[in-house]
Amino acid sequence: MKTSESLSVTFHTIDDDQAGQRIDNFLRTQLKGVPKSMIYRIVRKGEVRVNKKRIKPEYKLNGGDVVRIPPVRQPEENALPSVKLDRVAELESAILFEDERLIVINKPSGTAVHGGSGLSFGLIEGLRALRPNAPFLELVHRLDRDTSGCILVAKKRSALRHLHEQLREKTVDKRYLALVAGEWPKARTKVKAPLHKNVLQSGERMVFVNDQGKPSETHFAIKESLPGATLVEASPITGRTHQIRVHCLHAGHAIAGDTKYTDEAFEAYVKPLGSSRLFLHAHKITFIHPATEKQHTCMAPLPNALETLLTALRRQESSSNEI
Structure with missing residues (x-):
């Protein structure tokens, strides 16, 4: 039951952290x-x-503003619909770093960063269920649903602004591991190709290399050469939708397990070896901590499913060397 107090008008004075x-x-x-x-x-x-x-929905708050909030009847229970407790519990074990300003979490593959488009559960909804008393939790950046690894969540608006400024200045260093088709050339250290996003009638987002697209750049380094494949580290300089996936395909080296930007011959090769998901993992992120102003690095270990595929490829290499 809602108390009469919870259904009364409240007044909130905006502090500097909430301004903007x-x-x-x-x-x-x-x-x-x-x-x-x-x-x-x-x-x-x-x-x-x-x-x-009276104000409009786009009004930006200033420090010292007094906001009148009317009584609004909220759902009695489960304000976050269809958030499954077991998936929320998984997120607790996936937290890599947390303090009063931010959370760094190792997002599981298959979890969207937020609900929508038919999904009631996303990473941010799960975190809000995990931290119900947190007054502020917002995504700093995004990862594709099928990509795993490091993602930043701000616990204060001031931290969100600080980290967004770093993203604009391109001082956040994000590193991804990807298993790609074939032998990646040592001389290819970057891909610069403009990307254009298109939404199909089905609602599916597809990204293409197109001269009319937005400038996009990804740097690459070879981590390991394997039979029929290469493990590369990708560093996106820009942050376009599906950027690493499309740049890899454009270079002629599609990522294993990518059903959208695929290389059918490569998929036929790696699938029997245990390829069950997109082999793209945000394994390392470096940024300036909003409180200490010092460089901070977090790393997410490679998931077991991806390690299993690498092990199978290494066994193939060992077998061929013994012949």
Whole structure:
């Protein structure tokens, strides 16, 4: 049962850490579980006031603003629908680093960064269920659903702004491990190819190399040469959708397990060896910590499924050397 206090008007004074965000985003953190459509409705109807005045959903808050928040009936239980407890528990064990400013988590493959498009559960929804008393949790950047590895989540708006500035200045160093088809040439240390995103009628996103696309650049280094494949480390200089996957395909070396940007012959080769998912893993991230202003590095170990495939390829190499 909701208490009468919980269904009364509340007033919130914006501090410096909360300043700069849109009123609709602020309300989402205050009214957890309330649909976005309802938040927009109470703003449009003037039920939400800032300094006693009506505002629009895009209004950006300033330090010292006083926000009037009307009583809104929220779901009694399970404000985060269909969040499965076992998957939430998995996220706890995947946390690589946490302090009062941020979380670095080793995102599992197959988990979207947020719910939507038919998905009720995403990484951020799971973290909010895991930390129900956290006043602020927001993704700093994203990873494809099938990509695993390091991802940053801010616990304070000031940390989010700090890390976003680093991303804009390209001072965040993100390193990915990818198993690609064939022998990657030693001389190919980077791929520069403009990328254009297209949304198909089905809603599926596809990215193509196109002169009309956005400038995109990825640096590559060979980590290990294997029979019929190469383990490479990819460092995206820009942050386009599906960038590493499309740049690898464009270079003639598709990533193992990529069903969208695929090399059918390579898939026929690696699948019997245990290729069951996209072999793309964000294994290392380096950034300036928002509190200490010192460089901070986190590393995510390669998942067992990917290690299994590498082991199978190494066995093939050993067998061929013995002949």
